[in-house]
Amino acid sequence: MTKTLYIIHGWTYSVEPWNKTIKLLNDNYKIKVKMLHVPGLTDPSKKVWNIDEYVKWADSLLPEDAVVLGHSNGGRILLNLLSRQPARVSHLILLDAAGVYEPSKKRDILRAISQLFAPLKQIKILRKLLHRIIGAGDYEKAPENMKKTLTNMLDSDRQLDISKVKVKTDILWGELDKITPPRHAQKMHQQIKKSRLKLFSNWTHAPYICDPEGLALAISEVMEAKR
Incomplete structure (x- = not known):
């Protein structure tokens, strides 16, 4: 049976680096990936975005029973969504997420x-x-409107209450991550009651680049796990 995984990517202007991981998920683990293209990044937009608008955007695209993965800034968007609607999706996977x-x-x-x-x-x-x-x-590197958007994203972390997230959550993190360091993963794990944390010694901030095989396997395992 084919399962579906929704992904909200991080601060990037191309999702091409995700292609190998997505292919492995589909071919080896029968997981269909739906990549949501973030406005202003992989989906062109000239406006300045704030976290409230990104939350509304994600809310409009995700089905109620979604299994969704957020990488970096994508994780920040999902944490904000689920801090407001704690059971909005069925399963959250945080991959080197921002938000702390x-x-x-x-x-x-x-x-x-x-x-x-x-x-x-x-x-x-x-x-x-x-x-x-x-x-x-x-x-x-960012265009002017996205420079302001990036500032909005960083500033939004001050108000984010991660402890309000109540959905089943798996936290996958690279020990070599210098952008969102492992201590952020530990803080998220402590604050999200229904969470499990797994650290990977060879992962950087972008495991879909440094270890697509390992990332695909890790995603498949958390999607299969019962609890």
Whole structure:
């Protein structure tokens, strides 16, 4: 019997890197994947999005009994949806998900530096150098409307209450993830009562690139598991 998995991808402008994992899921494990193309990223949009609009977008596309996987920013969208509608789907899989807010003096200092040198951003070379210094590579690559959207996404983590998620949840995470580090996985596991956590020693933030075979197997196992 073929099962269906809905995926909301992370901050990327192409889902092509997912192709091998999707093929393995379909061919080896009889899991049909429906990739939801996120507005402004893989689905073009010129508007500035906020988390409320992304929640409404996801809510409009997911069936009530969906098994859904959220990677990185996709996980953030799903956590916000399920914090408001705790049983909206039947099974949530969080893959190196975003959504944990951590106060950061370093980030605040770097933002202040960025604002201080704002006039220099008109000079392309200096702008790229500044963003490299403050660790904002994705921000630099994004079009203007998505730069504002990315800021909205990061700021939304302050209000997110992950403990309100009540649905069956599996948390799959790479120990080598430096973007959403494993301590975020531990926090999500502690706050979501119906959750299981599995860490993978060879995974980075994008296991669909570094280990598509292992990712496909891990997804199939959590979809098959009874509890």
